[in-house]
Amino acid sequence: MPARKQEFVKKGVGGPRGSSVINFRPVVSATSQRRSSAVLPSVLTFAVIVASGGLLLMIEKGMLNNMETPPPRGNGKNANYLQQVRHHDSTVDVESQILQEIRNRTIRSMCGQKNMPHNVWSLSAFQRKTLLQHILVSEEHRFLYCYVPKVACSNWKRMLKVLSGALPGVDAKGKMDHRADLLFLSDLQPEQIRHRLRHYYKFMFVRDPMARLLSAYRNKFGEIESYQKKYGAEIVRRYRKGHAKDTNIAGDDVTFTEFVRYLLDEDSDRMNEHWMPMYNLCQPCAVTYDFIGSYERLEADAAHVLEKVGAAPHLQFPERQSWYKPVTKETLHYYLCSVPQKLLRELLPKYILDFSLFGYSLPNTTAEHCRH
Template sequence: MMLPRRQDYGKRTSDGLRSGPVTSFRSAGSPSSVRRGSAVLPSVLTFLVVVASGGLLLMIEKGMLNSMETPSPRGNARRLELFRESRTHGSDGVDVDSEILQEIRNRTIRTMCSQKNMPHSIWSLSALQRKTVLQHILVNEEYRFLYCYVPKVACSNWKRVLKVLSGALESVDVNIKMDHRSDLLFLSSLKPEEIRYRLKHYFKFMFVREPMERLLSAYRNKFGEIESYQKKYGVEIVKRYRKGLVKDASVKGDDVTFGEFVRYLLDEDVEHMNEHWMPVYNLCQPCAVSYNFIGSYEHLERDSEYVLQRIGAPPFVHFPERQTWWNDDK
């Protein structure tokens, strides 16, 4: 995901730290730069995509924790079974490996977010930033938790879980198309004092995904399968980056290349991006919201089981397995 280029609360370098003037990435994606540096463009774009698509959390983990060795998983299948058993019998089962990794992540985030120019509450965000994060945090009142959903990181399945927990859906395995708005309570619909209370007292969690994988997933899904995205974004991208097609009415936008998509992202204002490729940082604001748990798409089943155990979900509620009839990483 793209690091913010225009933030109200300071400037950021590519590794997530605050510094002086923001480095401009626009020149790297401009036509003139492509002509001058075509030999190095692939490597530059690869670097920019990783930086631009990751957001603060994964950049921290990849950049600062890659030299740390965490305990290797021991018997994942058995551990998941123990999770289910502990939820059934009400015991305090603990996944030590997950706890250690989570503590490393939490300490790293606290260190990064302790910078004085970083936002320390949602009320210190700009109106647009606050609107974005509040519209991406879902609320469950019975089990008292908040979930910040990130498109392309299994958010459809988590919404199914929320609907089952609220009684709006019988089972997570029901073969129906996901309605991403109905039967869901968004934090943005509550009053300021209600928002403050829930942010302070409810269990808060989110899930992140390896940056390049999330970006590729959005590209393949939206430009390869969904006509509305091809018409709205694809046509604009093709006309912007292909010479002589600005006024061509025959452009359908169904053949956007990944390189064109990356150039489009580099030229866009991060705070006005479509949510499917907006940075995780902007969607969930991990410095403004103190999340209790940050799960990983790469360890989705294990981390999801941990969350279900932590919120006290009933034993019959499980995280959905990937099915052939729906795309669960939307």
Template sequence: MLMFAVILASSGLLLMIERGILAEVRPLQPAAAGGETPRRHVAAGHDDLEQQVLQDTRNRTISAVCGQRAMPRSVWDLTPSQRRTVLKHLLVSDKYRFLYCYVPKVACSNWKRILKVLGGALESVDVKLKMDHKSDLVFLGDMKPDEIRYRLKNYYKFLFVRNPMERLLSAYRNKFGEIKEYQLKYGVEIVKRYRKNGVPSVGDDVTFSEFLHYLLDEETERMNEHWMPIYNLCQPCAVRYDFIGSYERLNADANYVLEQVRSPSFIRFPERQSWYKPVTAETLHYYLCNTQRRLIKELLPKYILDFSLFAYPLPNITSEYCRQ
């Protein structure tokens, strides 16, 4: 019931924002970084009107939705399961006094690499090593309640977000196309549940539609982190983030954050690996237009807060769009 109420509230609040009714709501975050400018010169990019409008929309929507009576005001208002999830996704840098809520499929490996360099565990962000997602990282969830409270109150807090459908497609292509562990753990079960012909599978041929069927039937709070909604991973109502960056403006926004936490000037956000295959607009178009519209529409309520809070448009699955 709570989630349904929030979905209705967020839709109404977005309409209010468009009409200017919430113009006096104070933003939760500072304005975002502007264009692709080098570090130490990023401030000039803050004149980027389009980005300022995006940040302003996010800030006001989050303020309005999180101001609803039923919404959590702190991590201590969350259920034990919700609290465990967000605290295990908040990475800590005590040296630079910041908390980063990592979101899988939103460049979190590179941010973890930066944290390891800042902590002295890695010499450079360019070191060619397989990413260990646990070692040499400090998680807020491993700390005592008083230590958690102090850091939540006093540290700079940020996260990065991505178009929800693009993130799901990225997770699907990566986990079921490349990772044997996911094929065996999730793929085999998905095929068994949703493929009518009964032909056995080793989990490496899961279709996108079968994946979406699986997500539709999954309880949100029990989802794997790679496709759990960002709202559930990072709880932007319970944690007052100072900055929400975008995957679409990754370099500029990452440089802005590095500037804010006063990291050493030689540290830069890593370039994408040469083997990385990004999800393009054309790729997303292909998958959306070859998936049942009913299935996508039924799935949207599970991710509606990610769309509305972070100002992403709902997926276009009209006949006209798919003919293009």
């Protein structure tokens, strides 16, 4: 990054001294570390992420040109914010309400800039095609769901089939067919699309970006032969010395570092959907989502959505399959620390909008942290 741009980011953060965009370290003040609440520290951390990480990507993409500073939010009422949230909706806990409000305000602020897309039709043809192919339609319950692979999307598709009557129940046996008995927004005509975007309830679910990447890596390169042959073999040829012309590669032993190198060379708009940034898949600047749930709060957030769309009270979101291997904090720590820091610093800007817009902390991969 040019020196002048680095100086701009550091001066624009307004955070604690010593914070650095280059190191991608989310900064939490000493005061917040002493708080007993689990909510407020993450709010403070998020503010730093938005200030540093979000600006970093906008600088790199030239999106700060002719950009106006957004007006202050809250009109001086921030002191009463938590109290207002607590009385907003008794059916959703306080932390969930705070996370939703943070996401909504951040998305409105960043997406309100001139160079950001403001509706589906302002996207490029390729971006619009990707988006419309990832939005599922429920005509029975009048909602739109933008699915993100590796964020419980198979179970949400199963739920849509139950709501439409195509499946008798969420526990129905059989392999999930990701297209049969499902209606995509891309199947409809422009006027039909406009009508549903205006009038249907819209939601999506997000996940910690690095946990999602690791989940995709372990699943596709550790279990799915078609991905090993198509992507794994190519990754080995590209990034493993002495294998550039090897035609007899299984692709089932791709390392996480090799996967990261591959992602660095990929265009974010044209990645495979399983590792394409969530922002690129669902375009939250072009589509105003009524609710953005999270994988980390899946049970509660899914229940909230089902209530909002008028699902039968007895319907519950499916439990994770018994064979599912969760990505734990320890597992994520192990894999991220196995990758050279330089590569991670180069990778994070590709997913910085996922971190900043959806409220996830940037990973700590310093040498000191990785020793523990």
